[in-house]
Amino acid sequence: MDITPKAPIQTQVDTDLARRFPPRFLWGAATASYQIEGAVHEDGRGSSIWDDFSATPGKVFEGHTGEVAADHYHRVEEDTDLMVRLGLSAYRFSIAWPRIVPEGRGAINPAGLDFYDRLVDTLLEKGIQPFATLYHWDLPSPLERAGGWLNRETAYAFADYTEIVARRLGDRVASWITLNEPWCSAYLGYGIGVHAPGRTDRQGAIDAAHHLLLGHGLAVPRLRAQVPAGTPVGITLIVNPVYGADERAETARDVKLAHAFSNAWFLDPIYRGSYPEGFFEAMALNPPPIQEGDLEIISAPLDFLGVNNYSRTLIRGAQEQPLADSCQAVAPIPNACYTDMGWEIYPHGLRDLLVNVARDYPVGNIYVTENGAAFPDTWDGGETINDPRRVSYLRSYLTACAEALEQGVPLRGYFVWSLMDNFEWAEGYAKRFGIVYVDYSTQRRIIKESGYWYAELLNAFNNNN
Numbered sequence: 001m002d003i004t005p006k007a008p009i010q011t012q013v014d015t016d017l018a019r020r021f022p023p024r025f026l027w028g029a030a031t032a033s034y035q036i037e038g039a040v041h042e043d044g045r046g047s048s049i050w051d052d053f054s055a056t057p058g059k060v061f062e063g064h065t066g067e068v069a070a071d072h073y074h075r076v077e078e079d080t081d082l083m084v085r086l087g088l089s090a091y092r093f094s095i096a097w098p099r100i101v102p103e104g105r106g107a108i109n110p111a112g113l114d115f116y117d118r119l120v121d122t123l124l125e126k127g128i129q130p131f132a133t134l135y136h137w138d139l140p141s142p143l144e145r146a147g148g149w150l151n152r153e154t155a156y157a158f159a160d161y162t163e164i165v166a167r168r169l170g171d172r173v174a175s176w177i178t179l180n181e182p183w184c185s186a187y188l189g190y191g192i193g194v195h196a197p198g199r200t201d202r203q204g205a206i207d208a209a210h211h212l213l214l215g216h217g218l219a220v221p222r223l224r225a226q227v228p229a230g231t232p233v234g235i236t237l238i239v240n241p242v243y244g245a246d247e248r249a250e251t252a253r254d255v256k257l258a259h260a261f262s263n264a265w266f267l268d269p270i271y272r273g274s275y276p277e278g279f280f281e282a283m284a285l286n287p288p289p290i291q292e293g294d295l296e297i298i299s300a301p302l303d304f305l306g307v308n309n310y311s312r313t314l315i316r317g318a319q320e321q322p323l324a325d326s327c328q329a330v331a332p333i334p335n336a337c338y339t340d341m342g343w344e345i346y347p348h349g350l351r352d353l354l355v356n357v358a359r360d361y362p363v364g365n366i367y368v369t370e371n372g373a374a375f376p377d378t379w380d381g382g383e384t385i386n387d388p389r390r391v392s393y394l395r396s397y398l399t400a401c402a403e404a405l406e407q408g409v410p411l412r413g414y415f416v417w418s419l420m421d422n423f424e425w426a427e428g429y430a431k432r433f434g435i436v437y438v439d440y441s442t443q444r445r446i447i448k449e450s451g452y453w454y455a456e457l458l459n460a461f462n463n464n465n
């Protein structure tokens, strides 16, 4: 039965691609609280480090902030109707800690819990599985004033916040993700300062990463104690496959260093209970302040790994051994294609990383919790927005997912980044990742060609199963 009303754009329906995915494969889209909600001063929400960072001159493109964003806070009905129109079976969103516990710890804000309660109920009413991320970078400002993730206490505050949310929503959220991309929080936020809170201290990145991981590990049992037995709990990591540009020994050496920096820094403590051998030396830094039992807490068993992937890193080894975070990525590659973020389009990287991670780590199940592309979409006020490059990107990366599945990878679902255009961190609203366009002057949503393509793919999948 064809449930998708005819789209104004007729896209090629990839029925062959749809057929390569197993029954019960989950098809979703992802967003994050600070990037779409807006309403930053409403209903008792406290300030976050991204409110502070975006209000700081020079930090975000043209001074953009998340004050209004895509106004999702006031458009839950409309936006969940969009998800139904696209045929999503799941929706990954994040919960704003500053809405729930405005000071970071202590008093609970009932209106904050009410908002997510309503969102979850609306999703369930519309047949969409809620996937909740507990932390997608919007740390309450008071905690940052006390040191943020450099302060071990923040890990305990995160576990307390987790319990509060799980107690209210745990009976209805389908799957839980503790942290989104702690690599970005630690390195971009505390190491090089291009993300909130804008600190520039590489040792700080190491220490913050440890406390983020500790927060994750402390939160897992607190979550499990509040949710029905068997509710899947996981973490989302950015996984960036690293390749060598030549066969030289220096290149092989630097590929290993870059993989440790980009991936094993987090994968190893979570799944092996230890940091990668020699990693801190390769960063010329000290180990973080690890306390007795920390690594056991951090490596709490999980039910799935959420993988975010957008591109790859290609390395050409230097004569002198570089620091792990300064391995030279290769300059633009002849004939390569790039997204508007300057990220190389390399779908084989997703296939390879899924195969390698499933082989090298006891991850259980895997979801691709983010994959997508920014392109300079424009709207002429009409009914349609053509974004053929995004269609091509999604088709090629989903083909990579199908190839990984055919190699036995336990991939259970895919969430496109993103449901709609939104606040792209330091790039503000200048970068558009949505399969739905947002006209910020009116907050009108217009499904892009890629949105119709995705809806057709999901419809073809549903017709097969």
Ligand SMILES: N=[N+]=NCCCCNC(=O)[C@@H]1[C@H]2[C@H](O)[C@@H](O)[C@H](O)[C@@H](CO)[C@@H]12
Binding pocket: 032, 035, 180, 181, 184, 238, 240, 262, 308, 310, 370, 417, 424, 425, 433
């Ligand atoms: N090594 N290395 N480099 C990694 C470079 C950072 C890559 N950026 C991401 O993964 C963020 C993720 C985020 O969850 C979402 O909130 C963002 O909107 C998307 C798009 O940017 C992606």
